[in-house]
Amino acid sequence: MLDTALPDYTEGGLINFEKRRKEYEVLAKIEKLQLTCRHYVLTAKPEILQAFHIHRHLTEEQSYRISRTIEQPADSCPNSPCIRRKLTKRFSSLLLGSEVFVHKVNGDRVSPSGS
Numbered sequence: 721m722l723d724t725a726l727p728d729y730t731e732g733g734l735i736n737f738e739k740r741r742k743e744y745e746v747l748a749k750i751e752k753l754q755l756t757c758r759h760y761v762l763t764a765k766p767e768i769l770q771a772f773h774i775h776r777h778l779t780e781e782q783s784y785r786i787s788r789t790i791e792q793p794a795d796s797c798p799n800s801p802c803i804r805r806k807l808t809k810r811f812s813s814l815l816l817g818s819e820v821f822v823h824k825v826n827g828d829r830v831s832p833s834g835s
Contacts, residue, residue, distance in 0.1 A: 726739040727739070
């Protein structure tokens with residue numbers, strides 16, 4: 721999502737190093753997680769596998785539209801505390817069920833969890 725959330729270049733046509741720094745941070749965290757977990761031996765749990773298989777899989781387009789509904793594109797800096805508060809409040813209300821969120825895709829009801 722960082723790829724589409726921040727522009728590649730600033731308004732002056734310069735490389736957006738803030739975007740590149742954030743991408744590096746995400747990749748560094750993924751690499752650290754992979755190194756930490758490489759020795760784990762996990763066994764499949766049938767009840768967990770069943771739970772994954774009963775959920776409807778969303779296409780990338782459906783996931784993108786749901787994401788845009790939850791987090792509207794910001795006109796100003798995405799690091800703005802005001803924007804963060806709004807997103808946190810909206811996401812919390814979605815999780816707590818105080819805000820009704822039903823998005824129809826091909827006639828089916830879709831929620832943020834995909835169920």
